[in-house]
Amino acid sequence: MADPKNDAFNADTALEPYWTAAREGKLLLKHCRACGKTHYYPRPICPFCMSADTEWRTASGTGIIYSWSVERRATPPFAIAYVTLPEGPTMLSAIVDCDLDAIAVGQKVALAFETRDGQPVPVFRPR
Amino acid sequence: MSIKGKAYIAGVYEHPTRKAEGIPIAQLHAEVAKGALEDAGLSLRDVDGYFCAGDAPGLGGLSMVEYLGLQVGHIDTTETGGSSYLVHVSHAAQAIAMGKCKVALITLAGKPRTGGAQPGRAPLSAQPPDAPFEAPFKPSVLNLYAMCARRHMHEFGTTPEQLAWIKVAASQHAQHNPRAMLREVVTVEDVVNSPIVADPLHRLDCCVISDGGGALVVVAPEIAEKLNRPKVRILGAGEAIKHPRGGEVDLTYSAGVWSAARAFEEAGIRREDIKYASLYDSFTITVLMQIEDIGFCGKGAGGRFVADGNLISGVGKLPFNTDGGGLCNNHPGNRGGMTKVIEAVRQLRGEAHPAVQVRNCDLALAHGTGGLLGTRHGSATLIMERT
Ligand SMILES: [Zn+2]
Secondary structure, three states, X not given: OOOHHHOOOOOOHHHHHHHHHHHOOXXXXXXXXXXXXXXXXXXXXXXXXXXXXXXXXXXOOEEEEEEEEEEOOOOOOEEEEEEEOOOOOXXXXXXXXXXXXXXXXXXXXXXXXXXXXXXXXXXEEEO | XXXXXXXXXXXXXXXXXXXXXXXXXXXXXHHHHHHHHHHHOOOHHHXXXXXXXXXXXXXOHHHXXXXXXXXXXXXXXXXXXXXXXXXXXXXXHHHHXXXXXXXXXEEEEEOOOOOOOOOOOOOOOOOOOOHHHHHHHOOOHHHHHHHHHHHHHHHHOOOHHHHHHHHHHHHHHHOOOOOOOXXXXXXXXXXXXXXXXXXXXXXXXXXXXXXXXXXXXXXXXXXXXXXXXXXXXXXXXXXXXXXXXXXXXXXXXXXXXXXXXXXXXXXXXXXXXXXXXXXXXXXXXXXXXXXXXXXXXXXXXXXXXXXXXXXXXXXXXXXEOOOOHHHHOOOEOOOOHHHHHHHXXXXXXXXXXXXXXXXXXXXXXXXXXXXXXXXXXXXXXXXXXXX
C-alpha cells in the first residue's frame, strides 16, 4: 500500500480526516446528507446518489462477520473477512488476535487498529 | 437493434503451449492470430477489426496492431479481466452489425507460469481507489473466491463434496485431452482430502496456472457464407459488472444474473435448450455460482445440481468444459474466457474429442467471470448456434 504522505502521485487530501482518526483509534465512515446512506470505502462524492454533500461519522466500533477465509499457505496464516457494521456498510478487513480455526460467519467482533506498512488500519477481533 | 444472427465465429485457435519459456507475449499473440485465421481460411489482409485486452503488451492494441502487421478500421481494447474475450465477441458482433468491420480478430496471450509480467495490472503509480482500504488485509484471488464459497455454504448449505464434483467432472473430461496439464481422473475424496489453501477451498478446487493463449475470428454473414467451415452463429450476448456497491456486499451472486438474462432475452431461447456450457472455472465455486446465476437451477440449488456427475458429458444433464477447462486443462494468462469460447465452438462444430463430444450439439453457451468474484468483477454470457 502506498503511503499517502510520501507519495505525491497518490496523495488524497479528501482522505486526511480518515487517516488522522485512524491514528487516534477511530474508524470514520462517509455519510451522505442527500440520500441518507452511509458508504465504505469513503469517497467525497456519494456512490449511491452522486451528491457531494457527504460528511464523516465515527463508527460505533462493533461488527458481525459476513464471510471469512484463512490463507493457509501464508507464513503465518492470516484471516481476511467481510465485516458488517451496525451503520450499514460491510467492509473488507482482517480478523486478528484469535484462534483461526474458531472464526465463524455471524460472529460478533470489535474494532481494533493495527499498523500495517506504517499506517494504522481498522481490523477486528472477536468480542 | 440486436446482434442475433448478425455475426459468425469462423476461426478459433488454442495455443498448444502450457509453458512458454523464451517466447515473448507478443509472439504468442501472433501465433494464435495466425492459427485462428488459418482455421477460418482467412488471411492477415482480410482482418479489418482488432480486439485485445489488458494482457497485450506495450500500448496494447497499438503495439499489437503494429506487431501483427494489421491494417484495421476498428479497434476495441475492453478490459474486464478473464471475461474480456467473451465481451470482445459481443462487441465484434455489434461492430459487424453496424458495418464498422467484417472480419474481427480477437487475441489473448499470457505467461504467468514462466513468471512474465502479470497481465492486466495497472502500473504501480496508478493506485486504484480501493487499495488503501483493502490492500493492507492482503486480499488474494484465493481468499476472495473462498469468501464467496464460505458465504454460499452458510446461506444454502452447500458442501465441500458438492464443490468437489465440479473438479471431478473436469478431470473426467481432461483425461481425453493430451494437452491438459492435469489428466488424472480424481474423485470427490481426492478433492476434499487435498490441502486447504484458503478456507473452505482445497488445492483441487483451484484452476491450473499456465502460459499460452488463444484467438477468435468473428465475421459478417456474407464472409461466413464463403468459408468452408461449419457455421457458428452468434445468437445473443450480455455483459455486466458487479462490485461491493459502497458496502452493500452480497457474495451470493455474480453479475452473471444480469449478463445471462440479457443474453437469453436476445437469443430468444430457454435455459433447457442449451446442450453444452463452457463455464468459467477459476475455482469450483465460480462454476457453481454461475450455474445458479445463469439460471440452470435456482439460487442455492447449485450444490445439488453439480453433484453426482451432472456436469459430465454423456452422463449428466449439463455437460461443461469438455476440454478439462481451467480446472484441469489450461488457464492461459490467468484469463479463461478465451478457451471457454474455443471449446464451445469445437462442440458446435462437432470437433471436440469423440469421448466428450455432445451429441447433436446445436446450441451452446459460454460464460465468463473476470476480475475478482469477491470484490469487483465483470460477467459475460455468449449464446451460439450451429446452423
Ligand atoms: Zn447519497
